[in-house]
Amino acid sequence: MRGEKTLVSRDGPHAEEPRREPGRLEARTPAPLIHLKNATAGYGGRAALRGIDLTIYAGERVALMGRSGAGKSTLVNLIHRELGGQVALAPQASALVDALSVFHNVYMGRLDRRSTLRNLWTLVRPAQADVAAVRETLALVELEAELFSKAGALSGGQRQRVSVARALYDGRPVIVADEPVSALDRRQGAAILARIAERSETTILVLHDAPLALDHVDRIVVLDDGRIVLDQPSRALSAADLAPFFEA
Numbered sequence: 001m002r003g004e005k006t007l008v009s010r011d012g013p014h015a016e017e018p019r020r021e022p023g024r025l026e027a028r029t030p031a032p033l034i035h036l037k038n039a040t041a042g043y044g045g046r047a048a049l050r051g052i053d054l055t056i057y058a059g060e061r062v063a064l065m066g067r068s069g070a071g072k073s074t075l076v077n078l079i080h081r082e083l084g085g086q087v088a089l090a091p092q093a094s095a096l097v098d099a100l101s102v103f104h105n106v107y108m109g110r111l112d113r114r115s116t117l118r119n120l121w122t123l124v125r126p127a128q129a130d131v132a133a134v135r136e137t138l139a140l141v142e143l144e145a146e147l148f149s150k151a152g153a154l155s156g157g158q159r160q161r162v163s164v165a166r167a168l169y170d171g172r173p174v175i176v177a178d179e180p181v182s183a184l185d186r187r188q189g190a191a192i193l194a195r196i197a198e199r200s201e202t203t204i205l206v207l208h209d210a211p212l213a214l215d216h217v218d219r220i221v222v223l224d225d226g227r228i229v230l231d232q233p234s235r236a237l238s239a240a241d242l243a244p245f246f247e248a
Helices: 072-086 102-113 116-124 128-140 156-170 186-198 210-216 239-245
Strands: 005-009 034-043 046-056 061-065 087-090 174-178 202-206 219-224 227-233
Touching: 034 072, 046 072, 046 227, 061 072, 061 210, 072 087, 072 174, 072 202, 087 156, 102 116, 102 128, 102 156, 128 156, 156 174, 156 186, 186 202, 186 210, 210 239, 219 239
Parallel strands: 061 202, 061 219, 087 174, 174 202
Antiparallel strands: 005 034, 034 046, 219 227
């Protein structure tokens, strides 16, 4: 968020490693993809996150959940900044350019990896290889028929799917998506979450639908009033366990 001031502290030096027997191979704990220790973030003089301790490893499927205003989007922004170029982002507001076609909005996922000349030329005469690649990506979200439709003419659910398609086309190992299926029905939402899982190494999703989250992630982190109040494997939870965190 604009104007946010973030402070992230990390663990101190590691403790002395145990002595290893000669010739013995030991499994190594993988380095965390992200490690937040007592992280705080805020904006406008208000702390939106306080005392956040969160470690995420490559390969995890994580859902961030909680009431409106709990701090989920602020945490997404913090994670995005921490991971930088490893992340393809599908923001809550879709961030589409309404005057451009669906093709051009999805193509933007790779703008920073193409030359300025190529990007300018693509505005006028897209290469057939790029058109084919974007069409294939749109097929994953059941939207290939809208390839050259103007983004401004799309419904809310279609806009969400274009935003997800752009993140998939980006092709980075981590997808961070803020409410990527909130405007879709259960079937469409399940299909989109399955595609995200198939096409990324690690996913971090803001979700409000407990059954969808339980079916499509392996870990659920719940925030309330800027703090993490639950962090458990999805297999250990039920929709009833999560319901109190969404009640008024």
